[in-house]
Amino acid sequence: MKIIYQQIISFVTLLTITLVITSVSFIQSTRRLVYSNTWTQLESYADALQENGWNRIGNVLQPNRTFILEMQNLLISQDVHFVIYNSENLPIFPTNAGAISSISGSTWNQLLNGKTIRVSKTPKKTVPTERQHIDQTAIYKPYFYNNKLLCVIAVTSSVQGVQKNIQNIESNLLLAIVISSAVAVVIIYLLSNLQSRRINRMRRATKEISAGNYDVVIPVTNTKDELNGLSHDFNNMSKNLKEANLEIERQEERRRQFMADAAHEMRTPLTTINGLLEGLAYDAIPEEEKGKSIDLMRKETSRLIKLVNENLDYERIRTNQIKLNKTTFDSTEALQNIAFQLEKKAAESGDTIKYLPEHESAKKIPIYADYDRFVEVVINIANNAIQFTKDGNITLKNERGFKETKVTISDTGIGMTEEQTKNIWDRYYKADPSRKNTKYGESGLGLSIVQQLVKLHGGEIEVQSKIDQGTTFTLLFPDGEEDNG
Ligand SMILES: Nc1ncnc2c1ncn2[C@@H]1O[C@H](COP(=O)(O)OP(=O)(O)OP(=O)(O)O)[C@@H](O)[C@H]1O
Ligand SMILES: [Mg+2]
Numbered sequence: 001m002k003i004i005y006q007q008i009i010s011f012v013t014l015l016t017i018t019l020v021i022t023s024v025s026f027i028q029s030t031r032r033l034v035y036s037n038t039w040t041q042l043e044s045y046a047d048a049l050q051e052n053g054w055n056r057i058g059n060v061l062q063p064n065r066t067f068i069l070e071m072q073n074l075l076i077s078q079d080v081h082f083v084i085y086n087s088e089n090l091p092i093f094p095t096n097a098g099a100i101s102s103i104s105g106s107t108w109n110q111l112l113n114g115k116t117i118r119v120s121k122t123p124k125k126t127v128p129t130e131r132q133h134i135d136q137t138a139i140y141k142p143y144f145y146n147n148k149l150l151c152v153i154a155v156t157s158s159v160q161g162v163q164k165n166i167q168n169i170e171s172n173l174l175l176a177i178v179i180s181s182a183v184a185v186v187i188i189y190l191l192s193n194l195q196s197r198r199i200n201r202m203r204r205a206t207k208e209i210s211a212g213n214y215d216v217v218i219p220v221t222n223t224k225d226e227l228n229g230l231s232h233d234f235n236n237m238s239k240n241l242k243e244a245n246l247e248i249e250r251q252e253e254r255r256r257q258f259m260a261d262a263a264h265e266m267r268t269p270l271t272t273i274n275g276l277l278e279g280l281a282y283d284a285i286p287e288e289e290k291g292k293s294i295d296l297m298r299k300e301t302s303r304l305i306k307l308v309n310e311n312l313d314y315e316r317i318r319t320n321q322i323k324l325n326k327t328t329f330d331s332t333e334a335l336q337n338i339a340f341q342l343e344k345k346a347a348e349s350g351d352t353i354k355y356l357p358e359h360e361s362a363k364k365i366p367i368y369a370d371y372d373r374f375v376e377v378v379i380n381i382a383n384n385a386i387q388f389t390k391d392g393n394i395t396l397k398n399e400r401g402f403k404e405t406k407v408t409i410s411d412t413g414i415g416m417t418e419e420q421t422k423n424i425w426d427r428y429y430k431a432d433p434s435r436k437n438t439k440y441g442e443s444g445l446g447l448s449i450v451q452q453l454v455k456l457h458g459g460e461i462e463v464q465s466k467i468d469q470g471t472t473f474t475l476l477f478p479d480g481e482e483d484n485g
Helices: 003-052 065-076 105-112 160-210 226-281 287-318 331-348 371-387 418-423 446-456
Strands: 054-057 060-063 080-086 091-093 117-119 136-145 148-158 326-330 352-355 366-370 393-401 404-411 460-466 470-478
Touching: 003 065, 003 080, 003 136, 003 148, 003 160, 065 080, 105 117, 105 136, 105 148, 160 226, 226 287, 287 446, 326 331, 331 352, 331 366, 331 371, 331 393, 331 404, 352 371, 366 371, 366 404, 366 470, 371 393, 371 404, 371 446, 371 470, 418 460, 446 460
Parallel strands: 352 393
Antiparallel strands: 054 060, 080 091, 080 148, 117 136, 136 148, 326 366, 393 404, 404 470, 460 470
């Protein structure tokens, strides 16, 4: 069943039950009140009759007929009638009470015990009235004189008017129930319809999302109801799904690119090795060349191993799988060591590598980093510098910045164009592919790893380069919390 109908049914049921319970209890209490008032009044008439309706003659009480008749005339005009029974249960007044029967045995016994009896519907023939078909209300009250029953006075009155009033109230209430139910149904219908429309809008949006359209947005209003909250959450969900989907696409693209690049990078050494192996197998390589061929194969195999290791390293850094062991150490000493370590290699390219200023070796400059990773980063950049500089100079420098340490590695080598400097961080990128078989750098992974490592330190890396003039890499390593404090 549709929600709209469920809501209408539940609201109408609730409304009807409430109205019926209220009306019934209202009518009941009104009825009780009306009867109780009537009885009190009838009882006061009976008391008046008893008080003034007897004359004392010696020690005996005799009915005061004059007063009783006056009273009768007075009360008839109000549609009130009375009968006086003597102690023998015989009606003695009115005088024509012959048609009236005595009070029934059980009622009489209760009266003998001094109990006043109230009835809301008088049994026929016990009261003198021509209109027996009309509901009557009556009281029977016994009066005693010297501990002996003197008489019982029954006073009765028609309840026609009372009932008419109650009927009026009943029909008004019924009308109120019908009108308010109708109004309530209309209001509930409108409200439910509004909610149904909002729910349907969400259903359509859900279908859109499952069909892959993550751009769908449900309008959110200012009302703070649950459906609005749901719409808000829904929009957040679709936004997150969109981002997740884009990330999946990006990952997929990266994976695809990686597979293509890795395959491409591996093909060259593998082809070389394969060619040499075939040459050896078919004895196509002269004896004196064999040693050289094996050397070449070893070089190509190391290159493959390096490629695989760097790839693994890159992925581990990128996915945060490595843990940095950061400490504060003297960057001057570290840079001096690196320069010393690479001196021989630089000389092979006719280069010099120096830490500057050369003679202020005592000046310590602290840096907060993982020592091994820091050395790895600088060596990587310095190796590039040696690789792309012929008969030039490579300089390493450091200085303190604001809550950071700055390290620069400059060369006077071949430099790069602006376009090339933008791409050097990409994996497998080589500014000039024809240079890829130079002595040192081959895979194009070095700077991607360097960049990831610097990022992992919370630092920054920048490059400035000019064709044929040289290149400068600038590294910024932020201080640790304790250094700042
Ligand atoms: N100091 C430099 N001068 C000129 N070009 C540079 C310099 N450093 C890097 N490059 C350019 O950036 C490219 C990417 O460098 P990267 O270190 O990532 O790879 P690679 O040195 O070719 O290989 P490897 O993975 O062995 O380091 C280089 O191929 C080169 O073209
Ligand atoms: Mg390199």
